[in-house]
Structure formats: structure tokens, C-alpha cells
Amino acid sequence: MNNKVIVTNNPLIKKKYKDLKIIFVEDLSDVYKKCRDMVHKNWALISHPLAGSVKPAQNPYRSIVLVSGEKFDYYSLETIENAIAKLAQFSHNHKKREYSNKIKKDYQVIDLTLIDSALKN
Amino acid sequence: MKLELGKIKIDDIEFADETKVSSSTLYINKEELLELIREDSRIIDINLDIVHPGDSVRIIPVKDVIEPRVKVEGEGGIFPGFIAGEDMVGSGRTNVLKGAAVVTTGDIVGFQEGIIDMSGPGADYTPFSKTHNLVVDCDVKEDIKQHEHEEIIRMVGLKTATYLGKAAVDIEPDEVEVYEHKPYLEAAAEYPDLPKVGYVYMLQSQGLLHDTYVYGVDAKEIIPTLISPTEIMDGAIISGNCVSACDKNATYIHLNNPVIEDLYKYHGEKYNFIGVIITNENVTLADKVRSSNYTAKLAEMIGLDAAIISEEGFGNPDADLIMNCTKLEEKGIKTVLITDEYAGRDGASQSLADADPAGDAVVTAGNANEVITLPPMDRVIGHQKFADIIAGGFDGSLGEDGSISVEIQAIMASTNELGFNKLTARGY
Known part of the structure; x- marks a missing residue:
């Protein structure tokens, strides 16, 4: 597990995965940008950057698992770039808004369970 | 495996003293049903409502839709692994209450989604405005976690559909359809001159609110496997998928998979329908590659x-779709893909998040980003307050008069990727 890292803006991930290396960023788009930058430095995606069927930009929380590698992974780059394009497209019609704490928590839980499922394997 | 589907036409549902089917009407003893489905101590309250096509009613947020069926001959029972035991299904006779449906609703998470309008312009976008629906609205104790809440509502829906299905045991069907799935060697030998066609059936399996079950097993835990199409008609695959109303496969749609029905339609004439492979859609790239x-x-x-x-x-x-496509094509197996599109409100954006030149035969079920205004309804069952925060909703979605402006992705099955809808795109 030592060569894995979770890039996230989800506080629940930080709370649960204390033993894992976590890069915590403030904003959803920062999660994607950070991952893209890491892919350029030979990190590869473990989990797919798009979240299940929850639409990009709809869930304000996102976590992505990466692993360090020896060489550049083109598939990871293509996948993260496609995800960034989809995020931009969906953000266009999805105004940022302040959700209630309950909804925030629900979105955090959804993101957490996707990562639980990714790390289980 | 040979399955006879006995279709009993239902053109009305009413509450009554006894649960039975008579003259194409399904009568439901409300108290008896409530006693059965309330038994879970985590449930606070359940409301049952009957709605009909053409009613001025909006149901929101819908979790699942289930067709009542009952096994009258042959091994096993409906919804194996949940309601029935572990016996294999897909043989014998199954009776279906055609025209009736159980619709479950409940606020599992704050952003739950899924609209069924029984009349008006929204009704044209969902197949479940054409069925007579028993709506089950289930409230659970406050401290129940989301995954438990989903499980409770899922089980209440399955129990309700099973209870109603039992009313069809001794009824003579209006129509009987026969579906047979032969052993592979036999099937291949039967029409040696026709192309051998199969169906790769992808099941959503990513985690909370994104799950599908096969004989009670969470599909994320399976490796792809073979299944008889007739097993699917007996409820071997059920939905625990609450996300993305427009293109999730409700249990009703699994039971009535139109891809399977159409593959049977020209079997032995245009092609030889060999069988179904089910596979999952997991979170990690490694799982996607393996599957x-x-x-x-x-x-x-x-x-x-x-x-x-x-x-x-x-x-x-x-990503799973494209991997399945390219890997079959690499083996010389031609593919046709069925998907829907998120091409932006103007339809001008890239439709999918992944693509490949090998995917050169694609059927679309419509653009889920199209916007529609749904007029107010006389009655709302469920929780209309969610209109602003459903997928496809946006700030100001819910008008003061009760109208809703949303992308059609908020409407149940509007762009269903098995083609259980009316939308498509045509070239002229």
C-alpha cells in the first residue's frame, strides 16, 4: 500500500484512511488537476476518475487513488484528460451552490464507498 | 432451459378486502400487505398509493420499479437469493401481472433522484407512466445509515412485488410466450449457417447506491459469467442502483430486457442467439481490465x-463499454454498442467519456442533457423538495407553481440503455 496515494477533497477519506498517504486539496477541480500533474510524473490511476454514475460536478467531493510507477502511463493520462473535459462540460450547467450539511455528508459517503470498493481489491 | 411466460393483462388496480385478480383488475388487501412489509423493525411508516396512467400525479424520488411475477411450475422462485432460495430459476412456467408495477420511493440520500409523471409531457419520457402503479413510500428510523436504508427499501419492493405476484398463481394467462435456451453445443449446431450472436449485459456495480445483484450476490464480486436469458426473466438479476434515473436498469427493466426479447425475435431466422454474458462495472481500472x-x-x-x-x-x-468493445473486436467478434449520451444541452459536446475507432456501430438511447419543463401536478407522492438537487436539476428547478425544469436525466428510464424507452437519434 505504501506506493499508493489518495488525492481527495473529501474529509471522510482523511478521517478513515489515516494510514494511507493522502493529498488533501480544497476544490473538486484541484483533485483532477493534481492527479493529471502526478500522471505526468509517472503516477498511474488505480481508480477511474469519474465517479460511478453520479454526474461530474454534481458531487462536490471526489477521491482518486494513484500508484507510483517507473514509466509514463499513457492510458492514465488519456483517462484523466477525458475526465477533466467531462467535468468542464458538466460544470458549465451546474452552478456551484451551498448544499445542506446532510447532503454534503451524503455526497461524502458516496465518494467514500467508491474508494472503499477500490481499495478492497 | 425452457420458460413459459404467462402474461395476465392488468388494466386496473384497486384496494379491496382480498388480494386477487379478477376481470383484468388487481385487487389489493392493503392491511395484509402492510403487515407483511412493515415487519422490519427499522421501518417507521409505509404509505401505499395507487396511481394510474393519465393521473395528475408526480412520483419523486423513485428508487426502483418492479413487475409482479410468480413461479407456477418448475424449480425455484422469483427473486432467487433474496425472496426465494438458491434453486436455479429460468425453467417451467412464470405468470406475470402485465400492466401492474410496484414503485418504491424514499429519501435515502439528500440528492436522491428519479421522476415519474403519470400525465403531461414528462409521461412520454418514462415507460412507467403507462403502468398501473402501487407506490410504496417507506420511512425508516433516523439513525439508519444510507446503505441499510437502501437495503430496507429494496427488500420492501421485492416483498411487495412477490406478494402481488402470488395473486396470479391460479389465473389463466391471456397470452403465453415460450423462451428456450439450449446447451451451447446444441444451440450452435441448430442453425450452423447463421451467425452466432451473443449479448454482453453490463451491470452497474460500483458501491453504495450503484449496485446490482445476481442470485443475491453483489455483482461487483463476480467475474463475468454465463446466464440463461430465461433466468433473468425470473428475477435472477435485481437492481440496487439508485443513481442516474434515466439510464439505470430498474428491476422491471431487467425482467423485461428488450435486447433479449428482440434477440429471440429473429433467432433462427437472421442469426443464432447463443446466449448472455453478464459482466460488471467496477471502480478500479484493474477490475475493468480483468472483467x-x-x-x-x-x-x-x-x-x-x-x-x-x-x-x-x-x-x-x-471505459468498461469501450474495453469490452475493443477486446471483442480484437478477437474478430463484431460488436454493436448500446449507450446514451451526455452531449450537453445543445448536443454539441463529446457524448461519452471514452471512445475508440473499433466502436463504429453504436445505438444511442438519447441525450440525457436535454432540458424539459414538467408542469405542476395535482398530487405529488414522495418528496418534491428534491427537485433542485436531483441529477439534472439545477438552482431554480422547482418553480413556485410546482413545475420543474430539469434535464431529462432526472426522469426514470428516459434514456435507458437497454432501449426500454422511446428516444433515439436518427440520421436523415
Whole structure:
């Protein structure tokens, strides 16, 4: 597990995965940008950057698992770039808004369970 | 495996003293049913409502839709692994209450989604405005976690559908359809001159609110496998998928998979329908690679010349769709993909999150980003307050008069990727 890292803006991930290396960023788009930058430095995606069927930009929380590698992974780059394009497209019609704490928590839980499922394997 | 589907036409549902089917009407003893489905101590309250096509009613947020069926002959029972035991299904006779449906609703998470309008312009976008629906609105104790809440509502829906299905045990069907799935060697030998066509059936399996079950097993835990189409008609696959109303496969849709029905339609005439491979849509890239490798291997092992591949959901599963497509094509197996599109409100954006030149035969079920205004309804069952925060909703979605402006992705099955809807795109 030592060569894995979770890039996230989800506080629940930080709370649960204390033993894992976590890069915590403030904003959803920062999660994607950070991952893209890491892919350029030979990190590869473990989990797919798009979240299940929850639409990009709809869930304000996102976590992505990466692993360090020896060489550049083109598939990871293509996948993260496609995800960034989809995020931009969906953000266009999805105004940022302040959700209630309950909804925030629900979105955090959804993101957490996707990562639980990714790390289980 | 040979299954007879006995279809009993239902054109009305009413509450009554006894649960029975008579003269195409399904009568329901409300108290008896409530006693059965309230038994879970985590449930606070359940409301039952009957709605009909044409009613000025909006149901929101819908979790699942289930068709009442009952096994009258043969091994096993409906919804194996949940309601019935572990016996294999897909043989004998199953009776269906055609025209009736159980619709479950409940606020599992704050952003739950799924609209069924029984009349007005929204009704044209959902097949479930054409069925007579028993709506089950279930409230649970406050401290219940989301995954438990989903499970409670899922089980209440399955129990309700099973209870109603039992009313069809001794009824003579209006119509009987026969579906047979022969052993592979026999099936291949039957029409040696026709192309051997299979179906790759992708199941959403990513985690909380994104799950599908096969004989009670969470599909994320399976490796791709073979299944008889008749098993699916007996409820071997059920939905625990609450996300993306427009393109999730409700249990009703699994039971009535139109891809399977159409593959049977020209079987022995235009092609030889060999069988179904089910596969999952997991979170990690490694899982996606493994499942698509395994799917392609199975397709080759059963000797397919061509396959239809249907996706469930959007985004991350686009990667599974493309992997399945390219790997089958690499083995010389022709593919046709069924998906829907998120091409922006003007339809001008890239439709999928992944693509490949090998995917050159694609059927679309429509653009889920199209916007529609749904007029107010006389009655709302469920929780209309969610209109602003459903997928496809946006600030100001819910008008003061009760109208809702949303992308059609908020409407149940509007762009269903098994084609259980009316939308498509045509070139002129």
C-alpha cells in the first residue's frame, strides 16, 4: 500500500484512511488537476476518475487513488484528460451552490464507498 | 432451459378486502400487505398509493420499479437469493401481472433522484407512466445509515412485488410466450449457417447506491459469467442502483430486457442467439481490465461471431463499454454498442467519456442533457423538495407553481440503455 496515494477533497477519506498517504486539496477541480500533474510524473490511476454514475460536478467531493510507477502511463493520462473535459462540460450547467450539511455528508459517503470498493481489491 | 411466460393483462388496480385478480383488475388487501412489509423493525411508516396512467400525479424520488411475477411450475422462485432460495430459476412456467408495477420511493440520500409523471409531457419520457402503479413510500428510523436504508427499501419492493405476484398463481394467462435456451453445443449446431450472436449485459456495480445483484450476490464480486436469458426473466438479476434515473436498469427493466426479447425475435431466422454474458462495472481500472478480458474470453469460448453490448449508467462505465468493445473486436467478434449520451444541452459536446475507432456501430438511447419543463401536478407522492438537487436539476428547478425544469436525466428510464424507452437519434 505504501506506493499508493489518495488525492481527495473529501474529509471522510482523511478521517478513515489515516494510514494511507493522502493529498488533501480544497476544490473538486484541484483533485483532477493534481492527479493529471502526478500522471505526468509517472503516477498511474488505480481508480477511474469519474465517479460511478453520479454526474461530474454534481458531487462536490471526489477521491482518486494513484500508484507510483517507473514509466509514463499513457492510458492514465488519456483517462484523466477525458475526465477533466467531462467535468468542464458538466460544470458549465451546474452552478456551484451551498448544499445542506446532510447532503454534503451524503455526497461524502458516496465518494467514500467508491474508494472503499477500490481499495478492497 | 425452457420458460413459459404467462402474461395476465392488468388494466386496473384497486384496494379491496382480498388480494386477487379478477376481470383484468388487481385487487389489493392493503392491511395484509402492510403487515407483511412493515415487519422490519427499522421501518417507521409505509404509505401505499395507487396511481394510474393519465393521473395528475408526480412520483419523486423513485428508487426502483418492479413487475409482479410468480413461479407456477418448475424449480425455484422469483427473486432467487433474496425472496426465494438458491434453486436455479429460468425453467417451467412464470405468470406475470402485465400492466401492474410496484414503485418504491424514499429519501435515502439528500440528492436522491428519479421522476415519474403519470400525465403531461414528462409521461412520454418514462415507460412507467403507462403502468398501473402501487407506490410504496417507506420511512425508516433516523439513525439508519444510507446503505441499510437502501437495503430496507429494496427488500420492501421485492416483498411487495412477490406478494402481488402470488395473486396470479391460479389465473389463466391471456397470452403465453415460450423462451428456450439450449446447451451451447446444441444451440450452435441448430442453425450452423447463421451467425452466432451473443449479448454482453453490463451491470452497474460500483458501491453504495450503484449496485446490482445476481442470485443475491453483489455483482461487483463476480467475474463475468454465463446466464440463461430465461433466468433473468425470473428475477435472477435485481437492481440496487439508485443513481442516474434515466439510464439505470430498474428491476422491471431487467425482467423485461428488450435486447433479449428482440434477440429471440429473429433467432433462427437472421442469426443464432447463443446466449448472455453478464459482466460488471467496477471502480478500479484493474477490475475493468480483468472483467473485459474475461468477457472477451467467454465470448470466444462460446463461439460468438457478433455481440450486442449494453452499458448501464454513464461516465466511468464508458471505459468498461469501450474495453469490452475493443477486446471483442480484437478477437474478430463484431460488436454493436448500446449507450446514451451526455452531449450537453445543445448536443454539441463529446457524448461519452471514452471512445475508440473499433466502436463504429453504436445505438444511442438519447441525450440525457436535454432540458424539459414538467408542469405542476395535482398530487405529488414522495418528496418534491428534491427537485433542485436531483441529477439534472439545477438552482431554480422547482418553480413556485410546482413545475420543474430539469434535464431529462432526472426522469426514470428516459434514456435507458437497454432501449426500454422511446428516444433515439436518427440520421436523415
